[in-house]
Amino acid sequence: MKIKDIEKILKSEREAxxxxxxYASAKKAPLNKLLSGETPARAFxxxxxxxxxxxxxxxxxxxxxxxxxxxxxxxxxxxIPDCNVEVKVISGGVPTVYSIVVKNEFDIASVxxxxxxxxxxxxxxxxxxxxIEDFIVLKDGDEVxxxxxxxxxxxxxxxxxxxLADLRYAYGDIFSAFEIGVxxx
Amino acid sequence: MTKQELDRKMLLLQQGDEQAFEDIYNDTRRGLFAFILSICxxxxxxxxxxxxxxxxxxxxxxxxKAGGNAYAWLYTIAKNATLTxxxxxxxxxxxxxxxxxxxxGSYTMNEVGSPVTAAMNRALSENERQIVTLHIVxxxxxxxxxxxxxxxxxxxxxxxxxxxxxxKRAIEKEREYED
Numbered sequence: 001m002k003i004k005d006i007e008k009i010l011k012s013e014r015e016a017x018x019x020x021x022x023y024a025s026a027k028k029a030p031l032n033k034l035l036s037g038e039t040p041a042r043a044f045x046x047x048x049x050x051x052x053x054x055x056x057x058x059x060x061x062x063x064x065x066x067x068x069x070x071x072x073x074x075x076x077x078x079x080i081p082d083c084n085v086e087v088k089v090i091s092g093g094v095p096t097v098y099s100i101v102v103k104n105e106f107d108i109a110s111v112x113x114x115x116x117x118x119x120x121x122x123x124x125x126x127x128x129x130x131x132i133e134d135f136i137v138l139k140d141g142d143e144v145x146x147x148x149x150x151x152x153x154x155x156x157x158x159x160x161x162x163x164l165a166d167l168r169y170a171y172g173d174i175f176s177a178f179e180i181g182v183x184x185x
Numbered sequence: 186m187t188k189q190e191l192d193r194k195m196l197l198l199q200q201g202d203e204q205a206f207e208d209i210y211n212d213t214r215r216g217l218f219a220f221i222l223s224i225c226x227x228x229x230x231x232x233x234x235x236x237x238x239x240x241x242x243x244x245x246x247x248x249x250k251a252g253g254n255a256y257a258w259l260y261t262i263a264k265n266a267t268l269t270x271x272x273x274x275x276x277x278x279x280x281x282x283x284x285x286x287x288x289x290g291s292y293t294m295n296e297v298g299s300p301v302t303a304a305m306n307r308a309l310s311e312n313e314r315q316i317v318t319l320h321i322v323x324x325x326x327x328x329x330x331x332x333x334x335x336x337x338x339x340x341x342x343x344x345x346x347x348x349x350x351x352x353k354r355a356i357e358k359e360r361e362y363e364d
Contacts, residue, residue, distance in 0.1 A: 001353060001356060001357065003349050003350075003353060006301060006349060006352055006353055006356065007321050007349070009301045010301045010302060010305065010317070010321050010322070011321050011322060013299040013301055013302045014219050014299075014302065014318075014321075014322040015215075015322075016299075017218075017219070017299075019214055019215055019218050020218070020228075020231075020232040020235065021214075022214075022232065022235050022236035022239060023207070023210050023214075023239075025236055026210070026236050026239035026240050026242075026243065027203070027206065027243075029239075029240040029243040029244055030243065030244065031198070031201060031203075031206075031243050031244075031246065032243065032244045032245060032246055032247045047248075
């Protein structure tokens, strides 16, 4: 059999084939025609711009979600635990106890003045918060005991040292004894 | 229809002329179906892919550039759609390596009435079948086939001649068995 014959037979076999008719179903597809006056290049450019815009919007949305998630998960700034300081001043054998609540770094929030026993009975005198040297009055020879308690040991120690430093600054080394106690976790 | 006439029809279709679509369809359906069938070798798959090709022609006509090779453009759409579908169905359908029909799809044409076509489907590779079909059935010149398949002209010529020689040997062998 010659090659030419094979070509002829193949052609006639294929022409005898039943070709399916998909015209009606294909015609239902929308015709993406050009707008009047538009060129394929311009249509393509519009398509590219749209795709870039959509991509940019998606990236922006993803970035916004990530930043929002990071912001929400950011740990809150650590709160500074309160510190309860008891300053006992023994002056001429008479004790005076100052129960001080210190907030933030060294903000005196409240002060109760008592002889120790009255405070337990709930009869302490409330003093308006002010500088420590304004409500603790020391005289030469007084004994000073400072007890600082806080959830944070280091904070309790710092506050205690601050109280001592403020008293020393105000009164110099006039007290005959002092003791610092610190309690904390 | 010549290449230039088809190009004009494409431009009319771009402007929304439905008659142009009908003309394009009637001119290309036989050759396009034969080409798709040479790739997938399954009548029903070829029918689906032919529909897909014409749908894509309609939905992407705005991107057709005037003066281009409209046949190459349309046949490329058809080829890409068919190959994508074949890859997809291979992923989804388990292939029986012992059964050639499972690997390559079943050709449902009447082999008694079409012995040469049957021999072509058995003996030639996908590439060879495409080139032979485009030349003999669709009537394209080798240069046009090179443009459609994005291959060098020399490669197309060599593959075509080699494919026909192979087909001739296959047919002669089958005749020996029958005798």
